[in-house]
Amino acid sequence: MKLYLAKGTISxxxxxxxxxxxxxxxxxxxxxxxxxxTQPAYLAINPKGRVPSLILDQARLTETxxxxxxxxxxxxxxxxxxxxQAAKMREAMYYIASTLHVNHAHKLxxxxxxxxxxxxxxxxxxxxxxxxxxxxxxxxxxxxxxxVLGAQLTLADAYLFVATTWLAGDGVDVTAFPTLYAxxxxxxxxxxxxxxxxxxxx
Numbered sequence: 001m002k003l004y005l006a007k008g009t010i011s012x013x014x015x016x017x018x019x020x021x022x023x024x025x026x027x028x029x030x031x032x033x034x035x036x037x038t039q040p041a042y043l044a045i046n047p048k049g050r051v052p053s054l055i056l057d058q059a060r061l062t063e064t065x066x067x068x069x070x071x072x073x074x075x076x077x078x079x080x081x082x083x084x085q086a087a088k089m090r091e092a093m094y095y096i097a098s099t100l101h102v103n104h105a106h107k108l109x110x111x112x113x114x115x116x117x118x119x120x121x122x123x124x125x126x127x128x129x130x131x132x133x134x135x136x137x138x139x140x141x142x143x144x145x146x147x148v149l150g151a152q153l154t155l156a157d158a159y160l161f162v163a164t165t166w167l168a169g170d171g172v173d174v175t176a177f178p179t180l181y182a183x184x185x186x187x188x189x190x191x192x193x194x195x196x197x198x199x200x201x202x
């Protein structure tokens with residue numbers, strides 16, 4: 001399989017999950033600064049002009065959550081067997097996709113929601129507040145410690161970890177959230193995270 005990714009983006013969650021699953025893949029790193037995601041060659045792969053994209057022999061997959069679910073189908077150890085715990089994993093993943101990631105995107109992607117420069121500035125100014133609020137929710141309601149669901153590492157951990165790497169740049173002092181901070185440390189110790197860091201993707 002071939003994974004299209006870009007440094008510092010949520011696509012790195014897929015790379016971490018693939019490493020955790022022990023699955024072989026070929027990474028293709030797009031240079032977002034150079035606009036590679038907007039070029040016809042990539043738009044033919046993913047018309048949204050975003051990452052990740054996963055190319056399989058029989059299909060092309062986009063959207064982080066969907067790709068992570070596919071990886072989970074190949075590596076069942078990354079998905080809880082208990083139905084409630086599996087739902088809790090997905091609850092965390094949907095929150096990351098619908099709220100945490102969107103909060104972060106308001107800093108640099110304001111054109112998705114507005115047209116006026118003043119609107120962009122207002123959205124950027126709001127990011128530290130909304131990201132801190134998301135962290136407060138994760139701290140109390142989501143992360144059981146050391147990982148999202150406790151001792152078992154799941155797909156949600158790869159997803160959340162990459163989002164946490166944005167927090168400092170979004171004006172959040174992660175040390176104010178000890179459970180979240182410990183989660184980040186636990187993930188940093190994983191061989192999967194060390195590998196993507198060594199590759200320069202985080």
